Amino acid sequence: MTIGSHLEEFHDLPAFTFPGTGDAPADVSALPSPESVAWRIAVDSYDAKEEWEEAFARFLDTVDTRQVRALIVGAWSEVYDSAPDAVIKALVAARDRLPALRGLFFADIVMEECEISWIVQGDVGPLLEAFPDLEEFGVRGGNQLVFPAVRHERLRTLTVETGGMPVEAVRGIAGSDLPALVELDLWLGTSEYGGDADVSDLEPFFAGTRLPSLTCLRLRNSEIQDAVCAALASAPVVARLQILDVSMGVLTDDGATALLTGQPLTHLKELDLSHNYLSEALRTRLLETLEPAGVEVDAGADDADSDEEDDGTVWRFVAVGE
Structure with a gap:
């Protein structure tokens, strides 16, 4: 896409x-x-x-x-x-x-x-x-994007859309002091287009100490979506979120299972996992576990693109790359 x-x-x-x-x-x-x-x-x-x-x-x-x-x-x-x-x-x-x-x-x-x-x-x-x-x-x-660590007292919403976010830009945002920020939306992208951040570079977002007002976290469009979800399963920031968005990426049963079996998610208003590679069984499990608690869940459908080579290798893609 x-x-x-x-x-x-x-x-x-x-x-x-x-x-x-x-x-x-x-x-x-x-x-x-x-x-x-x-x-x-x-x-x-x-x-x-x-x-x-x-x-x-x-x-x-x-x-x-x-x-x-x-x-x-x-x-x-x-x-x-x-x-x-x-x-x-x-x-x-x-x-x-x-x-x-x-x-x-x-x-x-x-x-x-x-x-x-x-x-x-x-x-x-x-x-x-x-x-x-x-x-x-x-x-x-994201091509040659520079986002240095800053302090901004009034910023409430920050969105960075890329097909590949440079690790230094990720680290700059993670090192920023944004006391009023309510919504953070990062499209991390793929290594093919310069997205070279690792899940460890996202740790400041998981801790949330520099983002004391954050209630909506979107870490999406990533080829490391499973690792992101595994980290979110025990991330302190999740307990105060209203919206969690891990959509648009290469999310499989491994990442969704880690998220679902980690800390409680029933306090969320919305959980977005759309554009994913989940089995129908796990998609159903997500809905049956969280929707009765009042969580609006977008578990997507089987709409994410993938290619299979003759040797059985399966290539999976984020929603927005090129």
């Missing part, structure tokens, strides 16, 4: 592409009120007629950005070949013109523009430093 459509909503606001960027017409005569939408700024990823920074400058000159609450960064030119250093620099330079900004999604880029694992990323640390009042931050693409 790949990402085929842009965000339709972000930070509880409908997404709106600023005219003249992306595929939006250039007419700016009837714009929505600045605070009513999540503004998407994008240029063509191939042979762009305008650089992203130029489109952003037009946005700053056209919209009363003092009221803008959410911003979506779409494609920049040559996104498959160029790091977004100039894009990040332009955003940081505009910090004083965006005092109400509370939501920022970086790289809302779909497969027709650039596959997720081809997006050349950069250091997103300066964005969190420049906007200390952010409540929601998301970034897509």
